[in-house]
Amino acid sequence: MSSAGRTKGGHGRLGSTLSGLVVAVGCVLFLGGFAWAAVEYQPYTVPTGSMTPTIVAGDKVLAQRISGDDVRRGDVVVFKDSEWGDLPLVKRVVAVGGDAVRCCDKQGRLSVNGVPLDEPYTDKALGGGRAAGANFSADVPVGELFMLGDERANSLDSRVHLQDKEQGSVPRSDVKGRVDAIAWPPAHLIGRPKTFAALPGGISSGGPLRLMAVAVVAGAVLIFLGAALGPLLNRRGRARPAPTPAGERAGVR
Known part of the structure; x- marks a missing residue:
């Protein structure tokens, strides 16, 4: 596999990992805030x-x-x-x-x-x-x-x-x-x-209602950002030019 392919693949995996992590944290905050409120409030x-x-x-x-x-x-x-x-x-x-x-x-x-x-x-x-x-x-x-x-x-x-x-x-x-x-x-x-x-x-x-609201809003923001983060990093990886082989930089054919 060429170095360009490895670079693109690495950026793709990094983007997916970061995106999934941010979305997961957002879901925990968002759903956790609602669940906490349901238990605490009537x-x-x-x-x-x-x-x-x-x-x-x-x-x-x-x-x-x-x-x-x-x-x-x-x-x-x-x-x-x-x-x-x-x-x-x-x-x-x-x-x-x-x-x-x-x-x-x-x-x-x-x-x-x-x-x-x-x-x-x-x-x-x-x-x-x-x-x-x-x-x-x-x-x-x-x-x-x-x-x-x-x-x-x-x-x-x-x-x-x-x-x-x-x-x-x-x-x-x-x-x-x-x-x-x-x-x-x-x-x-x-x-x-x-x-x-x-x-x-x-x-x-x-009561803790203000904190619950902050958790829900922060969770929603993180879910949105996480969903956008993966495609953004993948796009940046594709746009980056492939590195020139060492022989070509030295003028060797």
């Missing part, structure tokens, strides 16, 4: 507007499967409680077991353990920007959560259940997941409010 469709403006009726959300013991103040959670109805509900946790919730102070603010809260996530539809239409108070039992909707004018939440359930709270064990993102429309992450950062326990960190 999709839900929100049926009501009680979480407006954060989440509106009909939004498709992704909730990370977590234990209720991991929930902190400010989290938006999916839960199901028999005394609240038969369907999963989405509300924001504003207080946890042992907290004293009071509303409202002279500025119309909600307070937890005597700390007035700035709540930028609410819809501000109530007159004077009040946190609730009527005053209320509750002492949350240990192991339970006090839930409010961000749409305070009409949300059926722990305030309503103060009348028929002790303190209106729900057990942590009722939590099915913590909402990390709206999948549609349009897709975006739901941040953790700094409102509760100064209270004991602070706020929860974000």
Whole structure:
């Protein structure tokens, strides 16, 4: 076999090997990201507007499967409680077991353990920007959560259940997941409010959804690049001129 043939064959094998390797890595990242998300997250469709403006009726959300013991103040959670109805509900946790919730102070603010809260996530539809239409108070039992909707004018939440359930709270064990993102429309992450950062326990960190998205996008890019890499290297190998034999370079016939 001539040196030109060996060169072309070598470039062909190199191109195929590199292309296959890049595509394989891309497939692992792409499929792995989706598989990780399927294990970690559960999709839900929100049926009501009680979480407006954060989440509106009909939004498709992704909730990370977590234990209720991991929930902190400010989290938006999916839960199901028999005394609240038969369907999963989405509300924001504003207080946890042992907290004293009071509303409202002279500025119309909600307070937890005597700390007035700035709540930028609410819809501000109530007159004077009040946190609730009527005053209320509750002492949350240990192991339970006090839930409010961000749409305070009409949300059926722990305030309503103060009348028929002790303190209106729900057990942590009722939590099915913590909402990390709206999948549609349009897709975006739901941040953790700094409102509760100064209270004991602070706020929860974000879930792994961003990392999963990076893995999927990086995988797709690598699959595309790998598919193009093999033909590109083969083309460069064919275009390279064959080396001149040593005898010809020396002028020998």
